[in-house]
Amino acid sequence: MLKSFFRTTxxxxxxxxxxxxxxLGYMFYMSVCFPSAKYDEKLASIEAMTxxxxxxxxxxxxxxxxxxxxxxxxLRNVGxxxxxxxxxxxxxxxxTEEKNAQLAELEAQIARDEDMQGTVEAMRxxxxxxxxxxxxxxxxxxxxxxxxxxxxxxxxxYITSNFLDALDAMDNxxxxxxxxxxxxxxxxxxxxxxxxxxxxxxxxxxxxxHVTNGDGPVYRSAESFRxxxxxxxxxxxxxxxxxxxxxxxxxxSAWGRSFVPTAPSVIEELGYQWVDWNCNLYxxxxxxxxxxxxxxxxxxxxxxxxxxxxxxxxxxxxxxxxVAMREAIPxxxxxxxxxxxxxxxxxxxxxxxxxx
Ligand SMILES: [Zn+2]
Numbered sequence: 001m002l003k004s005f006f007r008t009t010x011x012x013x014x015x016x017x018x019x020x021x022x023x024l025g026y027m028f029y030m031s032v033c034f035p036s037a038k039y040d041e042k043l044a045s046i047e048a049m050t051x052x053x054x055x056x057x058x059x060x061x062x063x064x065x066x067x068x069x070x071x072x073x074x075l076r077n078v079g080x081x082x083x084x085x086x087x088x089x090x091x092x093x094x095x096t097e098e099k100n101a102q103l104a105e106l107e108a109q110i111a112r113d114e115d116m117q118g119t120v121e122a123m124r125x126x127x128x129x130x131x132x133x134x135x136x137x138x139x140x141x142x143x144x145x146x147x148x149x150x151x152x153x154x155x156x157x158y159i160t161s162n163f164l165d166a167l168d169a170m171d172n173x174x175x176x177x178x179x180x181x182x183x184x185x186x187x188x189x190x191x192x193x194x195x196x197x198x199x200x201x202x203x204x205x206x207x208x209x210h211v212t213n214g215d216g217p218v219y220r221s222a223e224s225f226r227x228x229x230x231x232x233x234x235x236x237x238x239x240x241x242x243x244x245x246x247x248x249x250x251x252x253s254a255w256g257r258s259f260v261p262t263a264p265s266v267i268e269e270l271g272y273q274w275v276d277w278n279c280n281l282y283x284x285x286x287x288x289x290x291x292x293x294x295x296x297x298x299x300x301x302x303x304x305x306x307x308x309x310x311x312x313x314x315x316x317x318x319x320x321x322x323v324a325m326r327e328a329i330p331x332x333x334x335x336x337x338x339x340x341x342x343x344x345x346x347x348x349x350x351x352x353x354x355x356x
Contacts, residue, residue: 301332
């Protein structure tokens with residue numbers, strides 16, 4: 001019985017011991033192993049997140065690469081157009097630079113031209129004053145020289161260049177062109193005006209519109225008359241760089257003053273002089289009434305030979321006048337005439353230059 005008790009007790013003790021050891025083991029496990037398991041779990045979680053991030057990064061990299069590839073493809077698709085636009089901008093920039101350089105050169109050129117124009121203006125005035133002195137000497141009988149101011153009205157025309165060629169071919173002959181913008185149509189009138197100036201001839205004002213009837217813009221009123229002189233002055237200045245200073249009435253002063261009696265004072269107010277002529281080729285008018293070149297030669301020779309200072313009226317649209325000039329001028333030079341350009345500063349003839 002006792003043995004049985006001890007066996008039972010031992011068994012209980014053994015069970016208790018086993019339980020105690022189990023409990024201690026459990027406690028040990030709980031105290032030592034459980035935290036480790038938690039860390040592992042956490043580590044696994046971090047590793048999982050890292051892996052996820054890695055995957056996300058790889059996905060983003062793939063997407064970026066795909067988008068870049070797409071962008072390159074797009075660029076290749078718009079390539080020629082894109083290249084053309086870039087090229088045109090580059091071209092525009094180069095052209096702008098070139099234009100700026102040209103502009104700077106032009107500005108320098110204008111400054112030089114203004115200097116040159118001032119010099120030419122001064123030389124012209126000096127020359128005009130010499131002519132004026134010569135006129136005074138001729139009028140007082142101190143000089144046997146004779147002056148002819150050969151004037152040509154209504155140009156430039158389609159044959160003005162022929163007149164200029166003929167004058168170039170003669171020895172030291174200078175004339176005066178009374179230009180009228182609208183009197184004749186010629187494709188190169190501005191070029192002709194500049195050639196007249198640079199050839200040493202004089203370019204003067206014959207109104208802008210050159211309409212001789214009383215209803216036209218030249219003689220409609222004193223205001224209109226003034227405007228016509230101003231318009232032509234502005235145009236000639238723009239083309240040649242010089243203000244004319246002498247006006248010739250379309251149709252002559254007697255005709256013009258019959259419509260605008262105050263015309264001489266208008267001219268004076270504008271700082272101008274005006275002249276008519278004291279010799280006339282009568283080379284204008286209806287075509288069937290125009291004189292032959294031989295008649296013009298006779299008129300030039302006889303009329304000019306009577307004058308110490310002659311101012312002859314001709315027109316550089318009449319080809320017979322061109323022929324007559326070629327013949328008459330050398331003969332008149334032999335008689336002692338010099339052919340000079342007319343300047344405002346040298347007009348001393350007063351009423352003697354008015355229409356005869
Ligand atoms: Zn005229």
